[in-house]
Amino acid sequence: MCELLAMSANTPTDLCFSFTGLARRGGAVGPHRDGWGVAFYEGRGVRVFHDPSASADSPIAEVVRTHPIKSLAAICHIRQANVGRVGLENTHPFIRELWGRYWSFAHNGQLPDFRARPGVYQPVGDTDSENIFCDLLNRIRADHGPDDPDEALLETIVQASAEYARERVFNLLLSNGHWVFTFCTTRLVAITRRAPFGPAQLKDADVTVDFEAVTTPSDVVSVIATEPLTRDEQWDTYQPGEWRLWRDGLVVASGVESIPTWVHPD
Structure with a gap:
């Protein structure tokens, strides 16, 4: 399978600490060695590796580990290939433009026979994940317009995510730079760091950061991941079917959808 990582913050923040821990799981302390990617939003632009x-x-x-790239929203993925060959076109996050914004998508799970419905967006590679992303954007484009409020888009995104999750395992990160949407069927955890800040140590690397030394009292930074990245912090675990919309480091909308109980493949 794969592992996910996302960040939402109210001030431009780098992902170096969390990415250092996640990257170790991509072939050193974990099996996810079939590619990786990360998208950092900077205003209306997106910097993608x-x-x-x-x-x-x-x-x-x-x-990426050693050069701080500051962003309000970022999503990252390390891959263990199950559907689709190992290749650049099949690495997440996938990026598309919709209504003058770059949308990014990363997925953990398997819907092996899924194909995107006909529409403007079509996959370049051969993963189920990219097919799902194209299908989701085609649904949003068909049902909404560029002036629709986020609340209207969210209803479609939640409904579509629940439909995908009723087919198979579907853990999702989705962002348009303004917000980060997350959906869980099996494994997602989150942590929100705010004053008073303290130190944290990675689980998979000998790295400790004193967040008080690199933040201000008004900073709010949330990290969402497949598994906790630190050994000395309390991470909040999503329920199966739970979704959260993050903006400026905080949850601004959330809910729980009815889905089957899936066993997460290792």
């Missing part, structure tokens, strides 16, 4: 090699020893991943 993809590599079909293992993140644990990728020179490009080293750049």
Whole structure:
């Protein structure tokens, strides 16, 4: 399977600490060595890195680990290939433009026979994940317009996500730079860091950060991941079927959909 990582913050924040821990799981302490990618939103633009090699020893991943790229929203994925060959076109997050914004999508799970319905968006690679992303955007484009409020889009996104989750395992990260939408069927956890800040130590690397030294009292930064990345913090676990919409580091909408109880494949 794969692992997911997302960040939502109220001030431009880098992902170096969390990405360092996640990247170790891509071929060093975990099996997810079939590619990785990350998208950082900067205003209306998005800075994207993809590599079909293992993140644990990728020179490009080293750049992301060591060069702070500050963003209000970011999503990341490390891949263990099940559907689709190992290749650059099949690495997440997938990116498409809709109504003048870049949308990004990363998925953990399997819907192996899924094909996107006909529409403007079609997959480039051969993963079920990219097919789902194209299908979702085609639904949004068909049912809404560029001036529709987020609440209207959210209703369609939640409904579609629940439909996908009723077919098979479907853990989702979706962002348009303004917000980060997350949906869980089996595994997602989250942590919100705000004042008073303290230190944290990664589970998979000998790295500790004192957040008080690199933040201000008004900062709010939330991290969402497949599994906890630190060993000394309390992470909040999603329920099966739970979705959350994050903006500026906080949950601004949430709910729980009725879905089957899936066993997450290892």
